[in-house]
Amino acid sequence: MAAALHVRLAEVPAHRDDVVIAFGGGVIGDLAGFVASTYARGLKLLQVPTSLLAQVDAAIGGKTGIDLPQGKNLVGTFWQPLGVVSDVGLLETLPSEELVSGLAEMIKYGLISDPRILEDVVAKRDEILRASPAVLADLVARCAAIKAEVVSADEREGGQRAFLNYGHTVGHAIEHASGYEGCRHGEAVALGMMAAAYLAAELGRIDEEAVRLHRTTLEAVGLPVRAALDLDSLEEAWDRDKKFRGGVRFVLLQSIGQPEAGIKVGRREIERALTRMAE
Ligand SMILES: NC(=O)c1ccc[n+]([C@@H]2O[C@H](COP(=O)([O-])OP(=O)(O)OC[C@H]3O[C@@H](n4cnc5c(N)ncnc54)[C@H](O)[C@@H]3O)[C@@H](O)[C@H]2O)c1
Ligand SMILES: [Zn+2]
Numbered sequence: 062m063a064a065a066l067h068v069r070l071a072e073v074p075a076h077r078d079d080v081v082i083a084f085g086g087g088v089i090g091d092l093a094g095f096v097a098s099t100y101a102r103g104l105k106l107l108q109v110p111t112s113l114l115a116q117v118d119a120a121i122g123g124k125t126g127i128d129l130p131q132g133k134n135l136v137g138t139f140w141q142p143l144g145v146v147s148d149v150g151l152l153e154t155l156p157s158e159e160l161v162s163g164l165a166e167m168i169k170y171g172l173i174s175d176p177r178i179l180e181d182v183v184a185k186r187d188e189i190l191r192a193s194p195a196v197l198a199d200l201v202a203r204c205a206a207i208k209a210e211v212v213s214a215d216e217r218e219g220g221q222r223a224f225l226n227y228g229h230t231v232g233h234a235i236e237h238a239s240g241y242e243g244c245r246h247g248e249a250v251a252l253g254m255m256a257a258a259y260l261a262a263e264l265g266r267i268d269e270e271a272v273r274l275h276r277t278t279l280e281a282v283g284l285p286v287r288a289a290l291d292l293d294s295l296e297e298a299w300d301r302d303k304k305f306r307g308g309v310r311f312v313l314l315q316s317i318g319q320p321e322a323g324i325k326v327g328r329r330e331i332e333r334a335l336t337r338m339a340e
Pocket of ligand 1: 085086087088089091111112113114115118119120121122123124125126151152153154155156159162163246247
């Protein structure tokens, strides 16, 4: 797909000062960003995200990525766009399941950075699910600001950018196990955040109240919180993941709003967390 787009740019023909506009959801943003970053050693890029998930997350931060059958985002670059133009009016046509999928990343920001987002998502759930532009404009701007701040401080993921992967260690493995079909990114991340909550509770890092906050917030917007996950399939995905040389690592909370990255967890704790996930 990417190569076909490079050929298309050559046919146009595109020049170094042309701007590629990525207009679409996160998949289009990642693909257009990758093609823009690799054609003629890099074309300018403007992100115009049209899904909630892309507006709060994927379009910001300059990561581009393409999945291979062997693993997610195995091909990719860092390539910052000139800018990100998010019009929440575009979300009115977004299917409601996609809106809900984007809410998982929004809840992620609440859990790792600003707990008021969790209160607002639950209190304004009905307006959000009706794609109310006023409510979404406020929440999208707050989430985008968190992502932009984290990425500005750590573009290449040497430190705090890893916090944005909260819920993604298990989430990406679920996507891998499902062959990237039948499971939306946000749904997988919701389950991944639940797994991270149970793991953190197993390790005595957070209390049951914090676990409950994960569950009630995700459930309030219709995200999944329960699943029977097979550890062998998750481990197969982790073995292939470029991030996990020397063993799988998790982002876990110390408390709500206080994440810590790079945490190794024993197989027994993972098994116990997965047992709770299935209950
Ligand atoms: N680069 C990053 O930093 C980053 C971060 C998070 C996620 N991602 C990637 O983003 C992808 C998920 O993004 P997504 O959730 O936007 O999925 P998506 O791009 O597949 O879009 C979801 C669906 O909504 C449709 N759609 C998009 N905008 C619409 C609109 N305004 N009206 C009607 N339909 C619309 C799309 O055609 C698609 O069918 C994943 O592949 C994930 O890996 C990348
Ligand atoms: Zn994500």
